[in-house]
Amino acid sequence: MRSILPVLTVVAGILGFWLLAVIPMNMHLVADQAQRDGAVVTPDTPTARQDLSGVGLALKNVHLIPLTYDFQRPRLPAPQQVAGEMVDTIFGRSVTSKRSLVYHGWVTLAPTLLGFAIGTGLGILLAVGIVYSRVMDRSVMPWAIVSQTIPILALAPMVIVVLGSMGIQGLFPKSLIAAYLSFFPVVVGMVKGLRSPDAMQLDLLRTYNASKPQGFWNLRLPASVPYLFASLKIGISASLVGTIVAELPTGARAGFGARMLVGDQYGQPLVSWAALFAAALTAAALVGLFGLIERMTLKRMGMQAA
Amino acid sequence: MMYVALGIAVWILGWWINVRLANGAASDTVSARVAVPLIFGLTIVVVWELMVRGFEVSPVILPAPTDVIERIGSSGATLWADFRQTILKGALVGYVLGAAAAFAVAILADRSEFLTRGILPVGGFMAALPIVGTAPIFVKWLGSDWESKAAVVGVMVFFPILVNTVAGLKDTSAMQRDLMRTYAAGYWPTLFKLRLPSAAPFIFNGLKIGTTLALIGAIVAEFFGSPTVGMGFRISTSFGQLALDMVWAEIVVAALAGSAFYGIMVLIEKRVTFWHPSQR
Amino acid sequence: DGHANTVTLQLQWVTQSQFAGYYVAQDKGFYEEEGLDVTILPGGPDIAPPQVLAGGGADAMLNWMPSALAAREKGLPVVNIAQPFKTSGLMLTCWKDTGITEVADFKGKTIGVWFFGNEYPFLSWMSQEGISTEGGEDGVTVLKQGFNVDPLLQREADCISTMTYNEYGQVLDAGVNPDELVTFKYEDQGVATLEDGIYVLEENLEDPVFVDKMVRFVRASMKGWKYAEENPEEAGGIVVENDETGAQSEEAQIRMMKEIAKLTAGSDGSLDEADYQRTVDTLLAGGSDPVISKAPEGAWTSVITDQALQ
């Protein structure tokens, strides 16, 4: 909570920069349009204008600057345009409407959560395997790293087709891509966490002649909780990115990914930008939610949040 | 059926060898450490080959590893050109720029608690912007060539490096800082002689995460507009042509390059942070 | 079997009036009249319809013939069973102020081209004109064009690929006057290739049950197309209703439908062998790296349309 003022300051700084950048970014397009509409523009041919920078052009055509903030097809939309579009599509529509961002948010969120659950479960299982089995540790870990160097957008269509040919469609294929992206941070974090007990804590259990499962439940698992939460927070936003990536090859029907694509294809940058920001807000909200659960859990466990 | 049975047999054999190697007396030797993952990978490849043959999977759905290897052999020049365009230009330039920007901002943010508190959450928000949304925007702004790819990469690697660097710069113990104070050391000596060295393990953490992101970013951004060369270009074009052997050849190159990039970072990390307990 | 009356159709792009005939047939109950239960799968930038067909995810797909023929050569025997689009809508759109007036002026210019199997017509054309696509003074610099018209608007490219019914309209929507532009329709250049045909897997055609349902499918689809041609307003509305992204505007889809109608106008669904031959000839002329190495055999059949149009 103490962060509100600093965050607002930084956001204000970014908004200021953004507002300034709108002018040179859109100047050429605005000048072209203004000329078609009969305004006087210097220089007076698009090719000549092409040789000027956005700032240079703006200085020569100060009267056109206001137009850059209200352009229908901007390179860089002004902040208030994006905000307007978001307000309109989030609050201005019934949540069941295809034109509501809330509806698309849910379309994206559902596979995100499912994929996250799958990825986290898989990640934890793998981590347990890696911690308890030398063979898994030595053979699987390097390939887990390699798996993350594969460009997922290239793999996603094939995964979708293969699953589609098995009659699996809808939520699950997207979830699988989401799981693929979210399992890795969980594996890495949980391996670290499960290995975090020091030699003395392990020896203690040995003096009690505790079994492996007892060691897992009483020591390794609780010790890994802070690491788990750190990974969950990375994993959930990775999962969201995975779903959005998967929304293009599933036939770009609905969801944030589809909105971004279609907005881009049909010359509606505001649709894309609004979806983009909505996606980031969703991720931030999810991360915040896990932060909250983390704080509550660690408090109950007597460990302060890191 | 024969192939399937053979596949299962190969799997069991590979696993058995690895169990012997990993638990055996020589398990800590360098060769065993390299051999175990290699055998694991080889097992997967062989099983993949056998399954593709056994189930007669169409090559336009999943090519056999042998086809992919053949393609790598026959298209070396193309793969190399794509590698140069995507990795050496897009990914590397973006990585260096992103890392440099992250350092600069981290050091700036670090000068004031206020800025740190403001920048980290906003940075987290920016990092959550999905690449499929940002890539078209950068292509629109910076054109189709590698510059826009470098920008995408820069933005992607920026945040993890920033967060880790900020955390690292904060990681000095009170005693280490007090020591500097007793010497009446100024800001810069403290930065260079204490805080940067002690932040190095964190910084490398961010740099390592950045390596895989850089590759993925550069490749994926090419899907949204590119010249007629590049790994992402080739993947998307070949996929449209159903030349899946080429798609997988590029994926193999990407994985190799990514692992090598990561490995190089690990080596540098070992050299620079040799003093850290995790490296001893 | 249970699939005797179900059809899954894979489109090659997101829901838009380019596919109005199918949506109309669905909406107006033409499929139902034929006793069919049809599922329409929208496409997107990462969907290769032939692959979906190969994977068994769809019974039929829409595709451009160059791409389909290339898939055939890759070992995926797809067959054209109907050709609702008579005319090609593909063209290059250039800024007039770049000085381009004829094809020879392309030299030294930058041109945006769609890849993903759709680059073949362009490459064949350039090769017939003797223009290199490797850039330089005497060649054209090719950009892999994304999904929008920005490279032209931002003047990163001098020309881009557009469809008469979609991207060209977007350029105009962006405020550009038609007289600022020069267009080169493939149709006019004699290098048109067949677009938006219906394709199925060859092996399926041996199954009379499958053939029968395709006959009904094509018949109903063509009915849909003809209805759409005559009622573009209604058709545009139906398309927008079916667009799950909620980002399409009815106005744009109606306009698109009107343009599409010009392309489907001359077709009753059957493939005109002369068009086919021109497509193959164009592709075979593809210079050093031709799309197809030899004239394909059995790449199309009139069996379905013959029955459907009885």
Add this chain to the structure above:
Amino acid sequence: MRPPQSVISARDLDLTFQTNDGPVHALKGVNLEIAQGDFVSFIGPSGCGKTTFLRVMADLEQPTGGEITVNGVSPGEARRARAYGYVFQAAGLYPWRTIGGNIRLPLEIMGIPKAEQAERVARVLDLVELSGFERKFPWQLSGGMQQRASIARALSFNADILLMDEPFGALDEIVRDHLNEQVLKLWERTGKTIAFVTHSIPEAVYLSTKIVVMSPRPGRITDVIDSPLPKERPLEIRESPEFLEIAHRVREGLRAGHADG
């Protein structure tokens, strides 16, 4: 059941660690008998093998030579029979468990019924004077209190042998004195056999019936001193001549070990 005389008996014990820099001879030719009810302190310079010896008794390290029995059986069997409680140098409480939960840990693992667990926890908490802190988390307690909790944890399951490795190393002198008194009382009351590692000469002399002086490289026993001090030991005893005399002997032994080490 167990031989009444020797609780721990080591004969010619050897332990060599293989390290990157070559072998480290941590224990060499160690012979020692500890009788039922003994309080044995191990003292010696850093690296002389005190911890290693304790860990061998606890089956946490395997000797590379010689023989050792604990309660007449091998250390491994003794461990599986839960024959001893081990107190580590640092308290090592699990931070996610309350003090009560930490003490309950061995009881849960050993499958002791819930009702009895509660009762035992209450008893040992009382023994180390921590009643009322059961619900607190470790970080809510001072270092000395944490250390007492860790002793309570080792006492909770009533093993006959208590192995304590520098349990008070991190505490200040006054708190340490206080805990020393409490350990002595506990020992008297329970009759346990205690093996105790320390760096402090007064502590060793004050607590023990037997002081084992060790010397490093290779780790070996250089002197075993049987204390003539009575079982009743007020703190003031530390200024008595007998006390100073034993302390002097220990110090000499230590210095000799250091000189040739």
Add this chain to the structure above:
Amino acid sequence: MRPPQSVISARDLDLTFQTNDGPVHALKGVNLEIAQGDFVSFIGPSGCGKTTFLRVMADLEQPTGGEITVNGVSPGEARRARAYGYVFQAAGLYPWRTIGGNIRLPLEIMGIPKAEQAERVARVLDLVELSGFERKFPWQLSGGMQQRASIARALSFNADILLMDEPFGALDEIVRDHLNEQVLKLWERTGKTIAFVTHSIPEAVYLSTKIVVMSPRPGRITDVIDSPLPKERPLEIRESPEFLEIAHRVREGLRAGHADG
């Protein structure tokens, strides 16, 4: 330049920390004069403000009341004039620097020429008997050697005052005895003024010309004992009656502090 008599002079020094649980009165009404060449030990139970007092002298903490001068000026000025060397409880060597590099650190910061740096490093390494270890990294040395390196680091820039906060807390008795002897020698040889925090009564008595006994809540000075022991102090002096007598007085002072604390 500097007043010959009083190197450190505290008058009515007060320091209150504001914490979540309310204010902590770490120092209250502290008065103390330390003369040039004194060896002053601070002893007292945990939390009585020893470290805080040292940190105030070093300008690492700001007093909330009273006055203090170091070399006749404020602690801040003294710090900027690099008037003292500070030795922390843990060695706190930077792990990425060699032993030589660690000792060179303050010299680099103070802008001392390269050639002179090398010469000084060699000299202080010799002083703490670590010649030959210049190239080693901290973790390659034992705890005692690390501690000596950290003392060398504080000596390298030749400040008049040495502030040492429990420098030997983590070491074993024998090594500690040895280092105590060396510190004494160093003090004699250099005539530095030393302020030394310890928990060990014998250590305080053995080393000091002046022993300051402190007591907690609020942290205050309860006794200042001037030692009658001669400057020459063999280790055996610790068994002499004068020594035991002073030790007894310190212990009584401590116990009193604990009782009412």
